[in-house]
Amino acid sequence: MTAExxxxxxxxxxxxxNEERPAIIRAIxxxxxxxxxxxxxxxxxxxERQSFVEGxxxxxxxxxxxxxxxxxxxxxxxxxxxxxxxxVADEDTDERITYQIVGTHEADIxxxxxxxxxxxARALIGKSRGDSVExxxxxxxxxxxxxxVSYK
Numbered sequence: 001m002t003a004e005x006x007x008x009x010x011x012x013x014x015x016x017x018n019e020e021r022p023a024i025i026r027a028i029x030x031x032x033x034x035x036x037x038x039x040x041x042x043x044x045x046x047x048e049r050q051s052f053v054e055g056x057x058x059x060x061x062x063x064x065x066x067x068x069x070x071x072x073x074x075x076x077x078x079x080x081x082x083x084x085x086x087x088v089a090d091e092d093t094d095e096r097i098t099y100q101i102v103g104t105h106e107a108d109i110x111x112x113x114x115x116x117x118x119x120x121a122r123a124l125i126g127k128s129r130g131d132s133v134e135x136x137x138x139x140x141x142x143x144x145x146x147x148x149v150s151y152k
Contacts, residue, residue, distance in 0.1 A: 001067045002083060005106025005113075009067075013060040016053050024050045063105050075151045080124045082116055087148040088124070091132065096147060101125070120144070 024046055031043035072083040080086055080101065087098045099114040101124065107115035114121050123133040129149050135142050 001069055001103040001106060002072060003069050005102055006064065006067050006069050008106065009060055009064055013057065013064065016057050016060070020049075020053050024053060072151050077151075078128050078149050080127050080146065080149055082125075083151060084124075085148075085150045085152055086124055086146060088120075088133075088144040089147050091143040091145055100152075 027046040028043065028050065031037075031040050031046055034040055034042065037043050070083055075081065075083055082101055082103075085098060085100045087096060089096045097112075099112050099120070101116050101121045102113045104115045104117055107113050107118070116122075116125075119137070120133075120135050123135045123144075124146065127133055127146055129146050132143060132145050135144065
């Protein structure tokens with residue numbers, strides 16, 4: 001995991017503990033004041049939200065406790081590895097896209113963070129600038145050329 005990814009997870013964990021939990025406790029207390037809990041939709045919704053938050057907190061605690069943070073400032077070179085920012089060109093359309101290869105828990109394709117376990121990342125690992133890679137996708141094989149490799 002990158003330091004940035006760990007920071008985002010710790011931020012989410014802090015928000016859930018310090019903001020969400022107290023808000024849920026207040027919502028449950030307010031709902032209890034309305035009387036019969038068996039037919040109280042607000043109470044059941046608050047309890048359901050509490051269950052979700054507690055589950056996510058347990059998951060985040062586990063992820064953070066087992067995180068192996070990679071210092072990207074110490075990685076150099078032109079070979080694609082974990083943490084690399086890779087610019088690829090689709091060989092059919094010449095569309096260029098930039099991805100950073102990150103851990104599974106910090107992946108966000110909309111932000112250009114590609115999971116190290118994804119088919120594209122697995123195809124890119126070990127390759128260098130100028131190499132062509134084939135990625136098997138549901139719609140058939142796609143071919144990409146590595147245009148640039150950098151480490152931030």
